[in-house]
Amino acid sequence: MTVPSSKSIAHREIIAAALSAVEGPAVRGESKDTLATRACLKAMMAGEPVWPCGESGSTIRFLTPIAGVMGWRGEFRCEGRLAERPHLPFEKKDRYVISGGVSSQFVSGLLMALPLASWDSEISVAGKLESSAYVELTEDVLRAAGIEFEKRGWSWKIKGGQRYRIAGGREVEGDWSQAAFFLSMGVEVDGLNLNSKQGDRAVTRLLPEFEVDASPVPDLIPALAVHAAAREGTTRFFNCGRLRIKESDRLESTAALVNGVGGEARIGGDTLVIVGRPELSGGEVRTFGDHRIAMAAAVAACRSRAPVVIDDDSVVAKSYPGFWDDFDALAPVSR
Numbered sequence: 001m002t003v004p005s006s007k008s009i010a011h012r013e014i015i016a017a018a019l020s021a022v023e024g025p026a027v028r029g030e031s032k033d034t035l036a037t038r039a040c041l042k043a044m045m046a047g048e049p050v051w052p053c054g055e056s057g058s059t060i061r062f063l064t065p066i067a068g069v070m071g072w073r074g075e076f077r078c079e080g081r082l083a084e085r086p087h088l089p090f091e092k093k094d095r096y097v098i099s100g101g102v103s104s105q106f107v108s109g110l111l112m113a114l115p116l117a118s119w120d121s122e123i124s125v126a127g128k129l130e131s132s133a134y135v136e137l138t139e140d141v142l143r144a145a146g147i148e149f150e151k152r153g154w155s156w157k158i159k160g161g162q163r164y165r166i167a168g169g170r171e172v173e174g175d176w177s178q179a180a181f182f183l184s185m186g187v188e189v190d191g192l193n194l195n196s197k198q199g200d201r202a203v204t205r206l207l208p209e210f211e212v213d214a215s216p217v218p219d220l221i222p223a224l225a226v227h228a229a230a231r232e233g234t235t236r237f238f239n240c241g242r243l244r245i246k247e248s249d250r251l252e253s254t255a256a257l258v259n260g261v262g263g264e265a266r267i268g269g270d271t272l273v274i275v276g277r278p279e280l281s282g283g284e285v286r287t288f289g290d291h292r293i294a295m296a297a298a299v300a301a302c303r304s305r306a307p308v309v310i311d312d313d314s315v316v317a318k319s320y321p322g323f324w325d326d327f328d329a330l331a332p333v334s335r
Helices: 007-020 032-045 057-070 104-116 132-144 176-185 199-206 218-229 241-245 250-260 291-302 314-318 323-330
Strands: 050-054 075-078 095-099 121-126 149-152 155-158 211-213 234-238 264-268 271-275 283-285 308-310
Touching (some): 007 032, 007 132, 007 176, 057 075, 057 104, 104 121, 132 199, 176 218, 218 234, 218 241, 250 283, 291 323
Parallel strands (some): 211 234, 283 308
Antiparallel strands (some): 121 155, 149 155, 234 271
16 A cells, blocks of 8 residues: 555645645645645635635645745634634734643744744744644754754744745655554555654554543544554553544544444543453444545454445545545445
8 A cells, every 4th residue: 555645744744835836746645635735725826815725734834924024914714613713813923832732833834934024033932843843844854954043942933034945846755644543553664754754753653552641643643543442451542632632633533433333432521531342333424524534444344244334534634535445445345
């Protein structure tokens, strides 16, 4: 199996290429989210009043501070639950303090925007930075684009008046977040960078674990939870609070998925407990409009004695439009 390009890296590379006025990156298996970033940037840079960001949190969180720094005026047009998810307004100032408990995308957005400002600035994170690996991905793309910054701990000093100069047509590496679903099925996956800074590369380490901190890897939890449901033993996922502000309340929808296919899942505060068993029964699953719940249901189908039926197979287009074709290629299935 060869998975699509990393969605996280693609967002950053698309923005860097647009700001460098060069050809955008080569993205294998382009998703709705990365297409939203392309469309939004095109509208913004053309001076259009409406900026379509679909359901993509990365798109709106990265481009809001860039629009503020550049003085662009317009309206982000959101779909699905995106407008309900946390957002931070952009203010023009020289020091920014961001809570480490909110999305790391706010930090990445500022890191990408502030080199373009006419003033020097500083960003600091208060408390533990959640999903810090995503910020390191941003730093790598900035370095490739010739952007300079000073970093000490989780603080950055950024000179204003810089220009992006990334090479055009760069190829984006494979996506560990998407690979996690096939790895949970026991499928061999190629096209991945074993030295990648993608935080979800941790899936290879976490698959055998029975105690998992969800805070750095929220996108892995649906796949890991189904994997845990179909093996002997009890698995505990803790620090799951940020799962509640994804495309669905992913803590509730993951538990509903596991219970819906004959597994045993229970929630206590921000902890998800899965009591495993040798085999799942199969059953009906509601996706709640969440692409990762739909793909996790496919993992469940591989571990169930009867079919798994989902209410909407189209939701995977948000991140992995070719998922069902790739899944079908592994073995005959009925959908």
